[in-house]
Amino acid sequence: MTRIKRSLASKAILGSAIAATLVLAGCSTSPASSSPKSDAAKKVTLEMSWWGDDARATLFGQIIDKFEAKYPNITVKQTPVGSPDDLFNRLATDFGGGGTTAPDVFALGGAKPQEYGSAGALLDLASVKNIVQVNKYPDFSTTSAKVNGKLYGLPTGGNATAAFVNTDIFKKAGVKVPDASWNWDDLISAANKIGSAGLKSATGAPIYGLDLRVADIVGTYAAQETKYGVYNFKGKLDVNAKTIAGLYQKELKLKNGGGLPDPTIVSAGWALPPDQQLYTLGQAAITFGYSNLVGTYDKAGATLLLPPPTDTKKNGVALLPSAFWSLNAETKHPKEAAMLMNWFLNEPAAIKLIKDTRGVPFNPDMAAIVTPLLEGPSKDAAKYVKSVLDSGTVAPPQPNGGANMNQYTQNGEAEVLFGRQTPLQAATTWVQKLSADLK
Secondary structure, three states, X not given: OEEOOOOOOOOOOOOHHHHHHOOOOOOOOOOOOOOOOOOOOOOXXXXXXXXXXXXXXXXXXXXXXXXXXXXXXXXXXXXXXXXHHHHHHHHHHHHHOOOOOOOOEEEEOOOHHHHHHHOOOEOOHHHHHHHHOHHHOOHHHHHHHEEOOEEOOEEOOEEOEEEEEEHHHHHHHOOOOOOOOOXXXXXXXXXXXXXXXXXXXXXXXXXXXXXXXXXXXXXXXXXXXOOOOOEOOOOOXXXXXXXXXXXXXXXXHHHHHOOOOOHHHHHHOOOOOHHHOOOOOOOEEEEEEXXXXXXXXXXXXXXXXXXXXXXXXXXXXOEEEOOEEEXXXXXXXXXXXXXXXXXXXXXXXXXXXXXXXXXXXXXXXXXXXXXXXXOHHHHHXXXXXXXXXXXXXXXXXXXXXXXXXXXXXXXXXXXXXXXXXXHHHHHHHHHHHHHXXXX
16 A cells, blocks of 8 residues: 555435435345456556545545455555645646546545546546446436536535534533524524633634634525525526625624634635644534534534524525545556445445445445444434435536636635625625636
């Protein structure tokens, strides 16, 4: 095993067949490993890259050890990075040079499978469909990885956006712990009280009311206020500047009321991996993120998982793939690369280690393996994901052209928090730029 560490620092009602995919309890036959045989005489080296913290790198290293033990002719060079942007920036350079220096197997998120797939950078999985078991994945889980009917990635699992509440900090501040009925004014009031209380963490660092990375919540907020969310099922923008400005206005109330850290700290937090974020360090009472992060966030103290606050009858939460595994179209070893991808997605020995850290598996056989293994915060997250599935809400996929949405959202947030633009000005720019990209 070789490891190189980079900067770690439409709307639809799901049928019973799809619901079975993420059933979080119940029976299913235990699958045997379907990994194909490899030519033992052929020495192969693959590179695999993903984003995440040191704990994920260690976990994936253990999984790769098992893969290499079964296929001793294959050596996997690991190149983990700290944040998605670290990986995407590297891939942009690699693919810009033709793709020969890009990893063989790598993680992608959002609209990246469509973006790179349409550019010819990713391997069409039809060529390895039996190895990676494409038929195990329901259509709704792969929509964001399809371009013109071709599939360029398979999802690691399903997640849902959630609010994480450190009940220890709430009690320390003497503020009532919220429940699922809370609205945005409730959050703002609680965060401002806690952030203004002068509390310190166990290390003596200041405790803030809210650790906010706005890109983690903008889609959910848009879905609360519109029919579909940021996009509709035709790949067009479904939200206007007034709605996005409403979210930025709430940030101003939090900044002015003491609920948010200084804008320099907020902006520095955008690229931090979960284990280095303020909430995980015990320096924030509330944060937003994906449900599979609860195991990491719970390390800061007793963590309550709630739907995000809402001022409408909708909480805006929908089930989404947490990430995708994709293959380099220029890989010299497509069969072996597909075998490695399949190992992480559909191999019981690997799934027993991964569990739900990359979302609840969409392959029903793997979901049946994971479910009985979950306990504590992970079990709570699985129940939360099931409640989202049971709601029947499916988010429109991020269309090709939507890759810059997070960056535009962060840019607008910075303009507002640093006082350079009003919420409406920043939101208008957001809409103009994203609309142009979608065209």
